[in-house]
Amino acid sequence: MNHIKNIFIAVFFFGTFFSAFAQEKTDYDYAQETEINQVEINLLQRANELYAQGEFLQAAHLYEQILLEKGVAPELYFNLGNAYFRTHEIARSILNYERALRLNPRFADARYNLELVQARVLDNIVAPEPFFLKRWINKLISDFTSNQWFYFSWILFIISLIGFLLFVFGRSRALRKISFGLAVAVLAVSISSLTISVVRKNQFLNHQEAIVMIGVITVKSSPDRSGTDLFELREGTKVRVKSTLGDWVEIMIADGRIGWVERRQIEEI
Numbered sequence: 001m002n003h004i005k006n007i008f009i010a011v012f013f014f015g016t017f018f019s020a021f022a023q024e025k026t027d028y029d030y031a032q033e034t035e036i037n038q039v040e041i042n043l044l045q046r047a048n049e050l051y052a053q054g055e056f057l058q059a060a061h062l063y064e065q066i067l068l069e070k071g072v073a074p075e076l077y078f079n080l081g082n083a084y085f086r087t088h089e090i091a092r093s094i095l096n097y098e099r100a101l102r103l104n105p106r107f108a109d110a111r112y113n114l115e116l117v118q119a120r121v122l123d124n125i126v127a128p129e130p131f132f133l134k135r136w137i138n139k140l141i142s143d144f145t146s147n148q149w150f151y152f153s154w155i156l157f158i159i160s161l162i163g164f165l166l167f168v169f170g171r172s173r174a175l176r177k178i179s180f181g182l183a184v185a186v187l188a189v190s191i192s193s194l195t196i197s198v199v200r201k202n203q204f205l206n207h208q209e210a211i212v213m214i215g216v217i218t219v220k221s222s223p224d225r226s227g228t229d230l231f232e233l234r235e236g237t238k239v240r241v242k243s244t245l246g247d248w249v250e251i252m253i254a255d256g257r258i259g260w261v262e263r264r265q266i267e268e269i
Contacts, residue, residue: 043062043065043066044066046062047059047062047063047066047079048079050062051079051082051083051086056083056084056086056087057083057087059079059083060080060083060084060087060092063076063079063080063083064080067080072099072103073103074099074100074101074103074104074107074110075100077096077097077099077100077103077110078096078097078100078107078109078110078113080092080096081093081094081095081096081097081100081110081113081114081117082113084096085113085117090117090120090121090235090236091211091212091213091214091235091236091267092213093113093117094114094117094118094121094211094236094238095211095213095267095269097110097111097113097114097117098114098209098211098238098269099269101114102204102207102269103145104145105142105143105144105145106143106144117236118236120236121234121235121236121237122234123233123234123236123237125237125253125254125255141196141199141200142200144200145200145204146197146198146199146200146201146204147197149193149194149196149197149200150193150194150197152193153190153191153193153194153197154190156186156187156189156190156193157187157190159186160183160184160186160187160190161183162183163179163180163182163183163184163186164179164180164183166179166183167179167180167183207268207269208240208241208242209238209239209240209241209268209269210238210239210240210241210249210251210266210267210268210269211236211237211238211239211266211267211269212233212234212235212236212237212238212239212261212265212266213235213265213266213267214235214265215234215235216232216233216234216235217232217233217234217261217262217265218230218231218232219231219232219233219251219257219259219260219261220259220260220261221259221260222260223245223246223248223250223260224248224260227260230257230259231257231259233253233261237253238254239251239252239253239261239266240252240253241266241268242258244263245260247262247263247264248260248261248262248263249261249262249263249266251266
């Protein structure tokens with residue numbers, strides 16, 4: 001019976017960890033304290049009316065005000081991206097579509113519009129094609145938020161617990177053998193899902209991506225205007241922030257090239 005006792009102790013501690021993790025804020029809790037249906041309806045309606053009337057810049061200003069005062073939501077970032085796209089502000093439209101997808105990775109309309117606008121970015125950056133398995137795994141992970149991965153993990157944990165109970169109290173040897181094997185397998189997937197949830201949460205909180213906001217910028221070899229010119233980037237290009245030093249930011253682009261730009265030239269997603 002010692003092995004059964006050890007199993008239940010392990011499951012108990014895993015369940016305790018689940019409970020502690022569930023009490024921490026994740027994805028929307030950090031960035032979205034107010035749902036979109038709580039926004040003052042008249043202000044949102046006014047912004048939508050301005051957009052419908054072709055007053056895109058005024059609509060964008062109202063969407064910005066709502067985001068600032070009432071809390072963020074992917075739909076608001078999507079509307080804001082649309083408004084900036086209609087005013088031909090490519091960088092700002094890309095920035096807001098990216099922010100919408102950061103909150104809701106499965107926002108199909110935002111992803112479609114983002115790809116449409118990105119086709120207008122003039123930078124000719126050829127990124128190396130990742131191994132298909134790595135590409136598939138990254139897509140699978142990024143298609144869901146940390147909350148969704150956590151709930152999936154919690155459901156699997158309950159299923160594995162039921163399997164362990166069947167193993168302990170099952171009357172037939174065959175049932176106990178099958179239930180134990182399934183419980184262990186499901187618990188392993190549950191732990192993997194919880195790990196992915198933590199990874200997604202860290203990605204959300206410690207995002208390191210930014211968009212070039214100025215027409216054309218020159219990337220320097222050092223954090224100084226006298227540094228050697230390495231290459232140029234154009235408005236709307238997505239970069240990864242590696243480090244910061246004063247008013248300068250070290251960035252890396254999709255093809256692996258690294259350099260320094262001024263902080264004012266980019267904006268974090």
